[in-house]
Structure formats: structure tokens, C-alpha cells
Amino acid sequence: SNIPVITIDGPTASGKGTVAHKVADHLGFHLLDSGALYRLTALQALRRQTPLTDEHALAKLAEHLHISFTGEAIFLSNENVTDAIRAEEVGNTASKIAALPAVRQALFGLQLGFRKAPGLVADGRDMGTVIFPHAHTKVFLTASVEARAQRRFKQLIGKGISANMDDLLMDLKARDDRDTHRAIAPLVPAEGAHVLDTSDMTVDEAVARVLHWYAAFG
Ligand code: C5P
Known part of the structure; x- marks a missing residue:
């Protein structure tokens, strides 16, 4: 298929979601927030109290997600869960179940389906x-x-949720560690990936850089 795809991978809170969104908006492309799929599966698992050790049951949950995206909102079986899936507990659970091969396999085809004309920006x-x-x-x-x-x-803090810097640092490091060191689909730069450190960059600067790479290597 010659439908163009721009992939944006990176660790938790690297800004990839925001950057992917803006790049997709700019080009009029579709957007795949793949982390949301793991978060939706995690939310279901937490609600149904599915043991996080039951790989088969978790894969079944992933396979049968009834999800829809409307603009910025994400729905799970007609319930708006846009905010619910952003909770730290859901993110941590997502990162645990994302290490299970059967869960990743269950979400594989769903993700490929997001590739539609005129193009896709996929982050994860x-x-x-x-x-x-x-x-x-x-x-x-x-x-x-x-x-x-x-x-x-x-x-x-902007959302009115209390937060503790030490806890956040600890959580981020734990999640980085899990995502980087897991046996399956670990977080590493893809072959041929442009690496961009955004520590001292604004979102718009990062967006401009991605758009430049996309345009420059047509
Ligand atoms: O990106 P986000 O923080 O929403 O992702 C939640 C979790 O889902 C990540 O910590 C990661 O473990 C997992 N994930 C993944 N593969 C992706 C996207 C997310 O394993 N493509």
C-alpha cells in the first residue's frame, strides 16, 4: 500500500501524543493513539477484576473491545472514557499487560486498520x-x-489533580524500565528512525521537525 505512515514512538510523557496530534492535524491525516488501546484493555481488566496474570483472559478482552473515536473523545461500548483511561493506575496497568504477547497479538490487526487514505500518524x-x-x-x-x-x-495540576513529583519520577522510571526491557516489542528506536530529544524544545518546534522530515524524504 502506498498510503503514507508517520510513526512517532517514545517513552511515557515524551510529548509524542501531542506532537502526533498536531502533525496529523496539519497534514489532514488519521491518528492512531496505540497507547489508548492498551489503556482501554487495562480499564476493562481493572473493572472486571481480571487477574493481570491471566494472559488468555486479557487477550480476549483486547480482542473484543468495542471502541470508537469521535474527534478527541474515546468511547468504550458507548461510554465516554477519555478521562478515565488517563488515570495513572490505568497507565501502570496498561504497561503491565502490554508485556503479554497474546495481548499485543490481539491488538495487532486493529492497529493496521487505522491506515487509511490520505495517511496515518501513529504514536506508541x-x-x-x-x-x-x-x-x-x-x-x-x-x-x-x-x-x-x-x-x-x-x-x-492543570486538571486540578494533586500530584507528587517524587512519585511521578518513580512511576515514570518504573514504566520506562518495563517498556524498555520487556522481551516482546521493547521500546527502542526503529531502524532508520530520526531521534529527537525534546527536553529543551517546545511542542511546535518538535512538530516542525517531524513535518520537515516527512517532506524532505518523499
Ligand atoms: O502511550 P501511553 O502512555 O498511553 O501507553 C500506555 C502503555 O501502553 C505504555 O506504558 C506501554 O507499556 C503500552 N504501549 C505499548 N505499545 C504501544 C503503545 C503503548 O506497549 N504501541
Whole structure:
């Protein structure tokens, strides 16, 4: 298929979601927030009290997600869960179940389906390595753990949610560790990926860089 794909992978709170959104808006492309799929599965698992050791049951949950995206909102079986899936507990659970091969396999086809004309921007951990290895443009977005914790802190306070910097740092490091060292689809820059450290960069600067790479290597 010659429908272009731009992959944006990177660690938690690296800003990849925001950057992916803006790049997709700019180009009029579709957007795949693959982390949301793991978060939706995690939310279901938490609600149904599915043991996080029951790989088969978790894969079944992933396979039978009734999800829809409307603009910025994400629905799970007609319930708006846009905010619910952003909870720290859901993110941590997502990162645990994302280490299970059967769960990743269950979400594979669903992700490929997001590739539609005129193009797709896909963000996550393995967009460039596993899901879209032949993507037109691959980006690996990083930032120091301190910069990322600071961003997450501001986001939470902005939403009126109390946050503790030490806890955030600890959570981020634990999640980085899990995502980077897991046996399947670990978080690593894809072959041919442009690596971008956004620690001292604004969102718009990062967006401009990605758009440049996309345009320059047509
Ligand atoms: O990006 P986000 O923080 O929403 O992702 C939640 C979790 O889902 C991540 O910590 C990661 O473990 C997992 N994930 C993944 N592969 C992806 C996207 C997310 O393993 N492509």
C-alpha cells in the first residue's frame, strides 16, 4: 500500500501524543493513539477484576473491545472514557499487560486498520519497529526523565489533580524500565528512525521537525 505512515514512538510523557496530534492535524491525516488501546484493555481488566496474570483472559478482552473515536473523545461500548483511561493506575496497568504477547497479538490487526487514505500518524512504543516497519517517516521522541515528570506534573495540576513529583519520577522510571526491557516489542528506536530529544524544545518546534522530515524524504 502506498498510503503514507508517520510513526512517532517514545517513552511515557515524551510529548509524542501531542506532537502526533498536531502533525496529523496539519497534514489532514488519521491518528492512531496505540497507547489508548492498551489503556482501554487495562480499564476493562481493572473493572472486571481480571487477574493481570491471566494472559488468555486479557487477550480476549483486547480482542473484543468495542471502541470508537469521535474527534478527541474515546468511547468504550458507548461510554465516554477519555478521562478515565488517563488515570495513572490505568497507565501502570496498561504497561503491565502490554508485556503479554497474546495481548499485543490481539491488538495487532486493529492497529493496521487505522491506515487509511490520505495517511496515518501513529504514536506508541512499537509503531516503527513492529506495526508499521515500512513507514514513510519514523521518529523516536525522547526527553529526560526529569523533563517528562515536570510535564506530567503540570498536566495533572492543570486538571486540578494533586500530584507528587517524587512519585511521578518513580512511576515514570518504573514504566520506562518495563517498556524498555520487556522481551516482546521493547521500546527502542526503529531502524532508520530520526531521534529527537525534546527536553529543551517546545511542542511546535518538535512538530516542525517531524513535518520537515516527512517532506524532505518523499
Ligand atoms: O502511550 P501511553 O502512555 O498511553 O501507553 C500506555 C502503555 O501502553 C505504555 O506504558 C506501554 O507499556 C503500552 N504501549 C505499548 N505499545 C504501544 C503503545 C503503548 O506497549 N504501541
